[in-house]
Amino acid sequence: MALVLVAASLLLCVAGAAVGSAGWEPLWRAGGESASAVLWEIRVPRTFGAWLAGALLGLAGAVAQGLFRNPLADPYLLGSATGAGLGVALLLALAGTSPLDAGGWVARLGLAGAGFAGAVLAVLVTLALAKGVQHTLRLLLAGVVVGMVFGALASLVMFWVPEVMRAMQSFLLGTTALLGWPGVALLAAVLVAGLVAALAFSRGLDALSLGEDTAASLGVALGPVRTALVGVMALATGAAVAQVGLIAFIGLVAPHLVRAATRATSRWLLPLSALTGGALLLAADVLARGVMAPQELPVGVLTAVLGGGYLLWLMYRRPA
Template sequence: MSGAGMSSKAGFACAMALLGAGLVVLGVCIGSTGLESVRQVLSDATAMQIVRDIRLPRSIGAWLAGALLGLGGALAQGLFRNPLADPYLLGSASGANLGVSVLLVLLGSSPGAGSWAARLGMTGAAFLGAVLAVMVTLALARGVQQTLRLLLAGVVVSMVLGAVAAMVVLWVPDIMRAMQAFVLGTTGFLGWPSVALLGGALLVCLVPSVGFARALDALTLGEASALSLGIALPWIRVALIAALALATGAAVAQVGLVAFVGLVAPHLVRGVVKPTHNWLVFLSALMGGALLLAADVLARWVLAPQELPVGGVTALLGGGYLLWLMHRRRL
């Protein structure tokens, strides 16, 4: 890689990191009355406690959840050689939602439960649900070779698992309202336990994602070319599908269903720089974090003191971007 190319990617990474930090500060300054000045935020002990216990973990957690979704989107698109692949289109998000729904119904608990045990259990259930959904999608698609069949299988699995999750929640009417917010996407349940789990999941997912980046680069040339280079595709696929499921499951378990972040983030990165996968997964994580946190800030500020569902905001913005992209490229 040339020095200029490396410099441009490093500069873009720094810019995205600074944007994320700025959005965290902005998120901390948004309260029930809307945007507040830094002086108001630092005015007294009560305000500082609200920032420390509510606003700061919520903003950091939103960034981490978005980073996981962006990373998952980059993995899905590289692993399945499909620019339209993302955790939602492959069914993993719906599977994660079903796993969380089943666990909460069995325990009679709300998705807002903030204890370490509850958050860890929700993440584990979401991970298992996401793995199951991806496996079913791949089985229905008979592999990854047929793009259209893969996407159709993902859509079918998502719809079926979403319907099953909705019926499961009906068994415990007391948690239906909280689950509705969860399904629409919300950062309102985030706390420091969520931040720790999301941060740990991001670090775990980055290891195989960066470690197998060259394999993803080779896979873009086709399976035959990758195998001829001595790449052990079956084992690498298992590791990357596990990373994809963990990234999706951890994010869904903490913020619910937030669409389009995983699909749009890698596209935006490729529109600015032309990275190989070792840079793409890292930059997509930074971009995904910025996208979800920006959507969260917008959702909390526009109609303050009421909040818009952050999943609805990302769907509107992401859908609008894709429509513009389709018009621009005449797809």
């Protein structure tokens, strides 16, 4: 399965570099400095960045479902998504800058930094309300509350400063258009660090799937394991959301697809979920760019429709 996912990702990378504003237009066949600049400064980093963001969401989704022992858990359970939205809304309200009109890497990294800071703040508030990571149910409930409150605050900012609504729309619907090489480097570093840390605690994640009492009886240090896994989930989700906005269903569907294809322990489930998430988001991004070219669909809307349709079909297939 890993080889299939790698091959699919490579093919999608080629397709991502060949799809532009006018649909299929492989610029490597065209000469000139402008064609080369479009290919290497816009399409290639956007393609790599979309795959890396999807891989981070797939990894975070697998960690969340194992940590909370719930197949419906997704990476946004700790409030990181709405926290990132609040951070971006506050920056736009204070600076009056649109991510669609911002020029240069400074403005783009500023928005990504605001999103990441908001995501980290939301996770810290969740951990404070849950009084640490000792009680999984309390952590889950705190994340739901923080997500609702931070989402309401972001809506309040947009109500007070309605000029930022159009700029916020691209973030809330998900977009890969602002990805550049600095963002790609950041996503790659976070993915490597998160995957290494998650694999280091994969046995603890397998033990947690048997129940906390069973895991403790097996000698698993529940506190350090939970802390590390929450850190991986928060860092991966915050980095992805800060760069591409709110992308629905990737973190939820990717682990499901892996489990449907193979029965694997966490040591294999985690990297396979990352590969699946990367391929899913990149496929959705290529489709969003090419299906209605020159108009581009919001990639987050496309993943929500396709991911939601898959889950509905899955529920319909299974007997009551």
